[in-house]
Amino acid sequence: MKLKVYTDRMSQPSRAIIIFCKVNGIQFDEISIILSKRQQLSPEFKEINPLGKVPAIVDGRLKLFESHAILIYLASAFPSVLDHWYPNDLSKRAKIHSVMDWHHTNLRPGAAGYVMNTVLAPHLGLTLDPQAAAKAEKLLTQSLSTLETFWLKGNAKFLLGSNQPSIADLSLVCELMQLQVLEEKDRVRIFSPHKKVEEWIENTRKATMPQFDEVHKVLFNAKARFEKLREMRTVAKPGLQSKM
Amino acid sequence: MKLKVYTDRMSQPSRAIIIFCKVNGIQFDEISIILSKRQQLSPEFKEINPLGKVPAIVDGRLKLFESHAILIYLASAFPSVLDHWYPNDLSKRAKIHSVMDWHHTNLRPGAAGYVMNTVLAPHLGLTLDPQAAAKAEKLLTQSLSTLETFWLKGNAKFLLGSNQPSIADLSLVCELMQLQVLEEKDRVRIFSPHKKVEEWIENTRKATMPQFDEVHKVLFNAKARFEKLREMRTVAKPGLQSKM
Structure with a gap:
């Protein structure tokens, strides 16, 4: 079956x-x-x-x-x-578990909480919560710094000093891809201090093409839809916009 | 080494x-x-x-x-x-990973968040946050229900229908043991609808005795210390207490 x-x-x-x-x-x-x-x-x-x-x-x-x-x-x-996705070597495997466990309580609530409370909530019948958004942004920013300075240390293309991707790279990069739906100014503010993270996302994308882009198509479509809605709101409320 | x-x-x-x-x-x-x-x-x-x-x-x-x-x-x-702690069988191992991942985003923030915001915070130089405590209690209660009705289903002594403990039992039970430091009325309110959970904690304790009690000694000492402090506060503020 x-x-x-x-x-x-x-x-x-x-x-x-x-x-x-x-x-x-x-x-x-x-x-x-x-x-x-x-x-x-x-x-x-x-x-x-x-x-x-x-x-x-x-x-x-x-x-x-x-x-x-x-x-x-x-x-x-x-x-x-292939072995590089989840190595048989116990130490390498242990490090992959470690970064994936870290993800659960750091990057994931940071990224998902921020996207939910700045973009997604109204589309799911929920209310945006600016306080929750601020808290999530703090956790997200801390997590991106930890990625930049610790998990991505050295010149390796992937997490944990590896030159081939593991399941941890795929999981964490897919988490971060959702930030594509943010307003451009927010996305730039959050990512710009983390150049290594941006390179690593691109490395993981390249290593899993064309499937990566094909599966993310639904996200890119959502991004375009949200942008159009924002533009429509800007046209509908020119007075409000000019005061911002 | x-x-x-x-x-x-x-x-x-x-x-x-x-x-x-x-x-x-x-x-x-x-x-x-x-x-x-x-x-x-x-x-x-x-x-x-x-x-x-x-x-x-x-x-x-x-x-x-x-x-x-x-x-x-x-x-x-x-x-x-021994194998039962982390079975070689891929399906059994997968289920252990599943409950441990679930723990990260459910039982852990529920239990740790509730204890922090009802008991621990002042002892760590932080302020109690009743709103955070209420949110954590909700997550904790939901998680205990999921344990009771899903992860502990059937008549098995341990998680996932097993009759021997795994690393998941040990991790989750140790998480719940911290609730020992709560005020008795809070602990009873939280645990009393979850008899199976209470039995499972006791099963895990028995399976790892005498080490379990020996290592938790520090927690039982803290529980006694917190109780004494609460008694002292009650004696010091009899007027306030009688209004509650």
């Missing part, structure tokens, strides 16, 4: 899983679970993941969710995946 | 690592890094973990932090560790 992958391509960990499968020649059926239609809460999907979150996979009798757990499982279970 | 483990026994992931080593006969030197004295920020410790957090380990040339990454590494690198 072919691997089943349940995703919404608007979710960054979903995109990481799809890119990983495609780049590594893993055959799978992609089942779309549209979060904006609350399909993750349907009884059918709750059979797959009772906690109602994407991404999730079904491989034979195994039902699995949490994107890092999925990436580790796929890298271990599918022989077509 | 013997394994070095850098800990503050007041930190719950530190306790998980020490218990794991002791239960599994892993020889190690424990180096105390006292957080209340800000020793984690000393230049000496920054050589071990530049991000200034405990626990951390040094094993030969490997320097490692993040408690889940450490538990996985120790279970993989030390042959004395």
Whole structure:
């Protein structure tokens, strides 16, 4: 039975899983679970993941969710995946776990919290929370500094001094890609002190092309849509805009 | 060269690592890094973990932090560790990663956030934040329900339907043990709807005795100290107390 992958391509960990499968020649059926239609809460999907979150996979009798757990499982279970994605060497593997654990409590809440509270909330029927946005920006900025000065130290192209990408690079870069939907001034302010981070994102993109851009198409479309909406608001409220 | 483990026994992931080593006969030197004295920020410790957090380990040339990454590494690198702690079976291992990833963004911020904002903050020179406490309690309560109804489903003694503990049981139970320092009424309110969780904590304790109690001694001492302080405040402010 072919691997089943349940995703919404608007979710960054979903995109990481799809890119990983495609780049590594893993055959799978992609089942779309549209979060904006609350399909993750349907009884059918709750059979797959009772906690109602994407991404999730079904491989034979195994039902699995949490994107890092999925990436580790796929890298271990599918022989077509090259060693650099999740090395057999215990020390290298340990460092990959370390940066992925760090991600959970630093980069992820920083990036996702900032995007939610500056752009996404109104599109999901929620209210923007400037206080939460400020808190998330602080965590995001700290996390980008830690990436720049610690996890990306030296001249290596990828995390942990490696010259080939691992599942950690893919997960963290997909997290940061969501910042594409920010207003340009915000995106520039946040990224400009972190040149190494920008290079690393580009290195990871290049190492996973053309799949990387293909899977991110939905994000680039959203970015264009949000920009158009912002322009329309600016035209509709010229007085307000001129005071800003 | 013997394994070095850098800990503050007041930190719950530190306790998980020490218990794991002791239960599994892993020889190690424990180096105390006292957080209340800000020793984690000393230049000496920054050589071990530049991000200034405990626990951390040094094993030969490997320097490692993040408690889940450490538990996985120790279970993989030390042959004395029995398979049930971190099974070789890919599906079982995947489920352990899944519950540990879930922990990062659910149980951990819920439990740690609640304890910090109801008890610990003043002892660390910080202010109690009732709004943050309420938010953390909500996440903690949701997480305990998910444990009760999903991760502990069936009649198994441990997580994921297992009859032997894994590194996930140890990590999550150590997280919950910090709730011992709460006021009794808060602890009872939070735990009483979750009988299975209480049984599972006791199962994990029993499976790792006497090391479990020995390593938690510092926590039980802190609990007694906090209780005494609360009693003293009650005696000092009888008028205020009677209005509550």
